[in-house]
Amino acid sequence: MPNDYYQTLGVNKQDSPEDIRKAFRQKAMEFHPDRNKNPDAEEKFKEINEAYQILNDPEKRAQYDRFGHAGVSGGSGFDRPFDGSDIFGGFGDIFDSFFGDSSGRRPNEPRRGQDIQQRVSLTFEEAVFGAEKVADITKLELCATCDGQGNEPGTPVETCNTCKGNGQVRRTQRSLFGQFAQITACPTCQGKGKMIPSPCGICKASGLERKTRKTAVTIPAGVQNGMQVRLTGEGDIGANGGPSGNLYIQVDVAEHDLFIREEYDLIYELSLNVSEAALGIDTQIPTLDGTPQELSIPSGTQPNSQFRVKGKGVPHIHSNRRGDLIVIVSITVPTKLTKEQQALLEQLAASFKPSSETTHSDESEVDSNEKGIFDRIKDKLG
Numbered sequence: 001m002p003n004d005y006y007q008t009l010g011v012n013k014q015d016s017p018e019d020i021r022k023a024f025r026q027k028a029m030e031f032h033p034d035r036n037k038n039p040d041a042e043e044k045f046k047e048i049n050e051a052y053q054i055l056n057d058p059e060k061r062a063q064y065d066r067f068g069h070a071g072v073s074g075g076s077g078f079d080r081p082f083d084g085s086d087i088f089g090g091f092g093d094i095f096d097s098f099f100g101d102s103s104g105r106r107p108n109e110p111r112r113g114q115d116i117q118q119r120v121s122l123t124f125e126e127a128v129f130g131a132e133k134v135a136d137i138t139k140l141e142l143c144a145t146c147d148g149q150g151n152e153p154g155t156p157v158e159t160c161n162t163c164k165g166n167g168q169v170r171r172t173q174r175s176l177f178g179q180f181a182q183i184t185a186c187p188t189c190q191g192k193g194k195m196i197p198s199p200c201g202i203c204k205a206s207g208l209e210r211k212t213r214k215t216a217v218t219i220p221a222g223v224q225n226g227m228q229v230r231l232t233g234e235g236d237i238g239a240n241g242g243p244s245g246n247l248y249i250q251v252d253v254a255e256h257d258l259f260i261r262e263e264y265d266l267i268y269e270l271s272l273n274v275s276e277a278a279l280g281i282d283t284q285i286p287t288l289d290g291t292p293q294e295l296s297i298p299s300g301t302q303p304n305s306q307f308r309v310k311g312k313g314v315p316h317i318h319s320n321r322r323g324d325l326i327v328i329v330s331i332t333v334p335t336k337l338t339k340e341q342q343a344l345l346e347q348l349a350a351s352f353k354p355s356s357e358t359t360h361s362d363e364s365e366v367d368s369n370e371k372g373i374f375d376r377i378k379d380k381l382g
């Protein structure tokens with residue numbers, strides 16, 4: 001049984017999209033395999049991502065709420081809906097499966113080629129900034145030996161005498177209700193309209209062969225893990241002169257060791273020590289572009305505080321907009337102290353004591369949280 005997505009992210013069913021985003025960021029940072037060396041971290045990270053893909057999408061979330069995992073199965077990031085012109089969320093041509101060979105089409109009728117799906121691995125940066133990749137694509141092409149004619153080179157292709165190349169024959173039948181005509185595939189040529197006395201040894205008269213070729217694939221900037229890039233007409237060749245199918249490139253994006261991606265934003269964890277957080281610091285943040293970004297951390301910064309660096313995230317697909325870089329602060333408490341640091345911290349500790357004993361205004365500020373609880377209890381009691 002897959003885990004409950006809400007539980008995985010540690011949120012409730014009523015929580016807002018913003019709550020879910022926040023929870024995802026926290027969890028993703030906690031379990032990112034590069035930071036968390038626990039052997040279960042990678043699996044957990046995947047679960048978190050899967051849960052987020054569903055709960056962050058209002059439609060999928062509604063499906064999940066109504067039908068549970070059955071409502072969204074197979075949909076975890078594999079078929080992200082997308083409105084870009086060369087990006088496509090679904091797969092295949094639905095009409096092909098409805099109107100297959102059994103619909104009474106003539107065998108020599110033009111038919112669209114099959115779609116092909118191929119995975120391509122990308123680095124985190126390639127997905128963000130776009131890339132030119134070369135992939136080995138195996139697809140049906142015209143047979144090079146017979147040039148798609150189906151005959152052994154130098155031997156004839158004859159027009160079928162029975163149907164005169166039509167592929168169909170008309171049969172007249174008599175019944176109690178009179179005479180009626182029935183059109184069926186030509187029995188002589190099986191509807192192909194032609195006869196090939198010496199079939200091509202490579203394609204066995206089909207005129208098609210499967211070949212693997214290195215194919216250039218342009219990945220637009222901003223794609224995400226599991227998305228599909230559509231290359232129109234790059235799939236299997238159509239039969240009898242029909243159009244080719246499409247090629248769908250599904251991208252597998254590697255993780256980054258510094259950044260976590262959330263839609264078009266990048267998340268970076270900035271680790272500060274206690275004094276940096278208390279006093280504030282001017283620091284530099286790495287960016288995916290490579291140029292470090294100045295960031296001023298104010299004094300009194302708390303753990304999990306967030307800072308937003310505009311426009312340093314991921315480019316949107318087919319637009320000039322760009323997401324942001326979100327800096328989340330974590331605070332590390334030193335585990336080893338030099339004698340000097342120990343003395344300084346003790347001095348600091350001592351300096352905190354008298355303030356809480358003498359100045360009551362300070363105390364009320366520090367204890368505002370507890371006061372809040374007391375107030376609430378008082379309110380409850382009337």
Ligand SMILES: [Zn+2]
Nearest residue numbers: 143146200203
């Ligand atoms: Zn051939």
Ligand SMILES: [Zn+2]
Nearest residue numbers: 160163186189
């Ligand atoms: Zn025929």
